[in-house]
Amino acid sequence: MLVDYSLLWQVRHFVYNHFADTTHPPSVEETARRFNISTKEAGDDYQELNNRHQFFLDPSTVNIRMAWPFSAMPTDFKVHANGRTYYANCAWDMLGIPVVLQSDATADAICTESNDAVQLEIKNGQVTNRDLLIHFPVAFSHWYDDLVFT
């Protein structure tokens, strides 16, 4: 497949900003319409961006599951910002959403083992509940081995 790199990065930009604007990723059909290309071409670009770890497709599909820090699926990490509610892929991504959006936020999360509800607030560049802990179970060199587990 010949890659049109200019279009590829525009597609990436569109996907991320669509996620930020709407809390969910665009379908391959929406992206095809946006760029006036076929769904096959849009799907090929999705696959190329998946291969480059720009986002993560559900296996054997062209459905975007993760465009870090955003998750297309409900998770234990819910972030409220700019009047919208987003899901983050993990505890780290939960803190990444206000950075990406450049906004204040509140986050509703769950302690993974105790199942206690936890709320964090990110306001004026500061975070509350700062002594809570985030466990990184996988060394950096293996993060992409199994992205769902990571």
Place this chain on the structure above:
Amino acid sequence: MLLFRSEEWIDTWCQRNNLKRGEVLTVQQVWELSKPWYANRLALDYHGRSPELVAEIFRKSGLTSEFWR
């Protein structure tokens, strides 16, 4: 990366899942790490981070052990 209220809950989770303990950071540490890590993510010219930039972000955050390489 999962959130825990205490070290004890992390140990319990690791034991229950038969997993080795990884690295543990506070929310404050991860918040500071998030700022350079997620910067510029919505920009058209963001094409990912180079290995050198990743290493620099980790180093500046004090994450210098083998785990972060």
